[in-house]
Amino acid sequence: MAESHPHAGETLSDSTVPKVVVSRLSLYLRELQRLQMDGQETISSGQLGALLGFSDAQVRKDLGFVGQFGYPGVGYRCDELVQAMRDILGTNQPWPVAMVGVGNLGLALLGYRGFGRQNFSIVAAFDADPAKVGQTIQGITVQPLDQLRATVQEKHVRLGMIVVPGSQAQEVAERLVAAGVEGVVNFAPVTLTLPPHVQVVGVDLAIELEQLSFAVTNKGTPLESRP
Amino acid sequence: MAESHPHAGETLSDSTVPKVVVSRLSLYLRELQRLQMDGQETISSGQLGALLGFSDAQVRKDLGFVGQFGYPGVGYRCDELVQAMRDILGTNQPWPVAMVGVGNLGLALLGYRGFGRQNFSIVAAFDADPAKVGQTIQGITVQPLDQLRATVQEKHVRLGMIVVPGSQAQEVAERLVAAGVEGVVNFAPVTLTLPPHVQVVGVDLAIELEQLSFAVTNKGTPLESRP
Numbered sequence: 001m002a003e004s005h006p007h008a009g010e011t012l013s014d015s016t017v018p019k020v021v022v023s024r025l026s027l028y029l030r031e032l033q034r035l036q037m038d039g040q041e042t043i044s045s046g047q048l049g050a051l052l053g054f055s056d057a058q059v060r061k062d063l064g065f066v067g068q069f070g071y072p073g074v075g076y077r078c079d080e081l082v083q084a085m086r087d088i089l090g091t092n093q094p095w096p097v098a099m100v101g102v103g104n105l106g107l108a109l110l111g112y113r114g115f116g117r118q119n120f121s122i123v124a125a126f127d128a129d130p131a132k133v134g135q136t137i138q139g140i141t142v143q144p145l146d147q148l149r150a151t152v153q154e155k156h157v158r159l160g161m162i163v164v165p166g167s168q169a170q171e172v173a174e175r176l177v178a179a180g181v182e183g184v185v186n187f188a189p190v191t192l193t194l195p196p197h198v199q200v201v202g203v204d205l206a207i208e209l210e211q212l213s214f215a216v217t218n219k220g221t222p223l224e225s226r227p
Numbered sequence: 228m229a230e231s232h233p234h235a236g237e238t239l240s241d242s243t244v245p246k247v248v249v250s251r252l253s254l255y256l257r258e259l260q261r262l263q264m265d266g267q268e269t270i271s272s273g274q275l276g277a278l279l280g281f282s283d284a285q286v287r288k289d290l291g292f293v294g295q296f297g298y299p300g301v302g303y304r305c306d307e308l309v310q311a312m313r314d315i316l317g318t319n320q321p322w323p324v325a326m327v328g329v330g331n332l333g334l335a336l337l338g339y340r341g342f343g344r345q346n347f348s349i350v351a352a353f354d355a356d357p358a359k360v361g362q363t364i365q366g367i368t369v370q371p372l373d374q375l376r377a378t379v380q381e382k383h384v385r386l387g388m389i390v391v392p393g394s395q396a397q398e399v400a401e402r403l404v405a406a407g408v409e410g411v412v413n414f415a416p417v418t419l420t421l422p423p424h425v426q427v428v429g430v431d432l433a434i435e436l437e438q439l440s441f442a443v444t445n446k447g448t449p450l451e452s453r454p
Binding site: 019020022023025026027029030034053054058088089090091095097103104105107108109111112113114115117118120158159161182183184185189191197199201203204205206207208209210211212213214215216217218219 | 246247249250252253254256257261280281285315316317318322324330331332334335336338339340341342344345347385386388409410411412416418424426428430431432433434435436437438439440441442443444445446
């Protein structure tokens, strides 16, 4: 599991990208997108590393994994790096997402601007509560769960977002999988048991606080200021 | 910025922990806490790595950084690892947190169970909206912003959580810093400019979706199932 083994002929062609590198690609991508907004066209590995607290060598190795080696005396072109990262992360295409659970967190996620910027779009929302069904939030009308399968197929949804209480998460995950979803992001604080072909990413909001308590406890170790 | 340089005599004594390792400590800690709940007392580096998709060698190197080297024929004791991680992350002590912004996301965070488990506790909540001030949510009564400084000092708050719209985030961050907060988690989609002694961690909820789109695009690269 330490190495990724994409099928030949897919986006990664004949190279493999270690999972720890993949988790850094999102961070590089954010910085590069910010630089592009500021009008910067090229960057050195040292500059990119300094923005994220990574060493020059680490950045060059990571970018080598994604097939980018820079130009002598110029560095890397931001647009080429962004394109390469998006190709590998799969976000060079739009991803319609179905959300289940329209509580406080669900409402917040429906209004979250950061998804669209990375090509993710919540196209459908579901809730078991009849009082919520039929409400329209951010242009999305909340549907009952028994419409999940039809909507997932109609809107070509491949990803699901589970934002229900822990006690309902496993059942909701199974319904999403039965409807044809290939991967889920789980905000519920439980471990899901799903078939191996389904990808699962769990969200633990306490991790950011832990990184902060480390930084405050060990002053002199500034974390990068991310948005 | 690639290496941490804690003050001598602090939790890390004479060792230094690279920042990329720190970001993995939270992941190790979660798995170890889950194993403990299941009654498991010891674990090998290979087993721990398999749970997270890291190599045996990577795990041994990371745990060496935090001063843990395991026992021959036994592996690592889960309780010792958890204690060591918490010592370094700073979560061996309780952290009172002040939250500013009681919108949908703020309401969700007030009810989030995962914070308490890691020794974080939201002890005060603030909002600029007079209609929200005075409401009691999860036992916390929303206060006006002009009470921020007094409450931060009275409750010994060192960390702040910014959950306001982007347009208000910088001002709120400055008020938190003026009140004496040493670090902030920023959920607003803007980059904050704060004095260098203040630690900032930004939250980007699209990162989890990107890791998922990578996994779905590159099948055969299962991500670990995290809670």
